[in-house]
Amino acid sequence: MKTGQDVMEPGLYVSECCGEEVLLDKDASFPRCQRCKGLSEWELVDTPEEQAA
Numbered sequence: 001m002k003t004g005q006d007v008m009e010p011g012l013y014v015s016e017c018c019g020e021e022v023l024l025d026k027d028a029s030f031p032r033c034q035r036c037k038g039l040s041e042w043e044l045v046d047t048p049e050e051q052a053a
Helices: none
Strands: 011-015 021-024 042-046
Touching: none
Parallel strands: none
Antiparallel strands: 011 021, 011 042
16 A cells, blocks of 8 residues: 555554554555655554454
């Protein structure tokens, strides 16, 4: 996913440029990399665990 696109799956994402990790919610927009302030590609690395009912 790229900077500016909508997040389809909530979770922990890492930027390809600097390895910066951010926790994003569904329907948020992918941000610029916080480290280099550049446009970035983001990769999902972890998803929140489902809570049992």
